[in-house]
Amino acid sequence: METIESALLAARAQFAITISFHIVLAAFTIGMANFLMVLEALWLWRREQIYLDIYRYWLRIFALNVAIGTASGLILEYQFGLNWSRLSIKAGEIIGPLMFYEVMAAFFLEAGFLGIMLFGMKKVGPRLHFFATCAVAVGSLISAFWILAANSWMQTPAGYGIRPDGRFFAEDWWAIIFNPSSPYRFVHMTLATLLGTAMFVAGAAAWQLLRNPEGPRARLQFSMALWVVAVLAPLQIVAGDLHGLNSLKLQPQKVAAIEASWTRPTEGAGEPLRLFAIPDMGERRNHFELAIPRIGSLYLRHDLHSSIAALDEFAQQDIPPVGIVFWAFRLMVGLGLMMLALGVTSLFLRYKKRLYTLRWMLRCSVVMAPAGFVAMISGWVVTEVGRQPFTVYGLLRTAESASSVSRQQVVASTFSILGCYVVVFGIGLWVLARILRKPAIDGELEPQPTLAQEIGKS
């Protein structure tokens, strides 16, 4: 029994590791591709060199990111078979096609035009090059759409039937793709990729402004990024709220775990907002709870007196690990509120014309550079751990989804993957920091600037 459980834990850790690394890279790809699309559009429209300089500067970083992003995505296409073969047998007919469409409609679009986007400006001219940039940006968004449809189906299954042998089959593709949580998840995640990238660009620009407050390109980057933060942070909070209400309707025990609400408050007393608690799964209660009464109802039910289903209303074997979900949610929301504060402050400072010179603002932006991506990962922890103990919510348990691979192989490979990723990420971050230390210059070069001459006419 113990070996089965540790193998299961290693398999889950492996999926968590591979997907966390990939999510950050993929989100940065989506955000960056769209940022680059806007920059190139501005350059084509206004014909000012500064946009092209910034475009090329970030294109170099984009090139490095996409390469590792693609390679880290490869393993995920196979993870379902490697570690979750029973899930693949049961739900392959539904999840598989969604992933297949992701590759065909999106991955190819991205990869096919990537070469031209990165290296082809001198080969194909600005207009066709802009088309390639748009193809990569749109491809990355379509890719997110399909993969989130697959994920959402596992969270809120719809449009399926079950065969006598327990396998799911597709009845209605429209209902499968647009299952009840997928529109919410798509909006919330897309905003997260854009917000995370904007926070990162703002942080990098602030770092450069701290060294040279006059740099025109760093200023433009800082300004653009903070516009995005100022607009998207509030939108993201609205989207998150709607997504939360959707979860409350469809996955009530997830929301109960988010709130660490073990028992329902008395009628009319309203849900408290727990600021601190150490949930105890054994005793089914919280230690050291610190809460503000009624505020929970405000965001959960949009009033001051209603309550939500509590954890004791569900069977014990059906509730997720409460502590992780509870704290991951607080981390996500806390960072979200900080990003909102940064966005609002930036508007105020912009109005006062002191945006680029206040050093504490620049320092805050540097410190908060990873905030968007950290919030995104915590959000994924909330939604994925919150779905436990199921892989297909309410229908297939995680313990019944795993492959029959020996424990040693799973554990050893999980550690090897972790080691490999730490090294790869370490090198990547080191190179990234080295590039970002030098701000974009006038007449910035593209990646492999000599490639066009070195590859002759065909």
Add this chain to the structure above:
Amino acid sequence: MLGVDWIILLSGAALAFSVLNYVLLDGTDLGVGMLMGVTHCPVQRRAMALSILPIWDANETWLVLGGGGLFALFPMAYAVLLPALYLPFISMFMALIVRALALEFRDQASRSGIKRVIDRCLGVASFITSMSQGTVLGTLVQGVPVQDGRFAGSGWEWLSAFPLFCGGVLVVGYLWLGTCWLYWRTENPLQHNAARLAKLLSGPTLILLATLVVWTSTLAPQYADRLTNLAIIAPVVALTLIASVLFFFSFRTRQDCAPLFCALGVFVVGFALMVATLFPLIVPPDLTLLGTASGQASQQFMLIGFALLMPVTLFYNTYGFKVFSGKIRAQKNDRD
């Protein structure tokens, strides 16, 4: 409306098409990667890197399509094959990540010594990838033990003579493709070297492939039947001979891409022979295409997408190739 069997056949064909495309396209890249690991001259290594830099990403996407296709079209086969080949697959993915890192980051290296090390890593990673792919193929052909629709082996079946031999064959084959690619895409000393190596590798590749066919025929009665069936083996031998003769002849023409296409032709024939030997099995000895297929609704849904999107995909991928298809004249980089 098409009958059920037709849909499964078409699904199998779509999957085979994806895998074949992957082998032809990324096989070439992997060959170039391995050659980079053993090339001394920095300018030549730069030329080799430039030749694959704009396209390797798209080539690797075919592997994602193969995985997604197997998962979606034949989920039972996917669920048996991957646990059975757990370690080769994981090593392949790690090697592919190292390869991506090496290829894209090599120009960030500040000294020529570091770049040399990076290119060595690229070579080793390409080797591990090719070896793993051959081993996967070999284990599949050798047969995967299945009980109640689930993998029932130890997970070490790949660690035996036949799969490892297949790994070796694929390594040599990919190297051959890589040299032919370089012959097409480069000039002067590098092209001369490539031509010499391409001719040198063609013999061993063909001999190894022939050995592989003979060895395969001893593994199972079905294989023996198919591989001694004249209707199958005669065209294979004829086409391989034609491709080999054309291969040697093509070096005298002005079409520098001709040797590569002859070599790719040999790979296509080999792949077709493998399909003909295994059919209707997808994971020998027990699992057939029919037995592992997903439902008709799923397969139809995907085939429609495949039929609509594949021509477009092929079109813009070809365009992407064409933009960067000229001869490479690598310049010396300050850091080389």
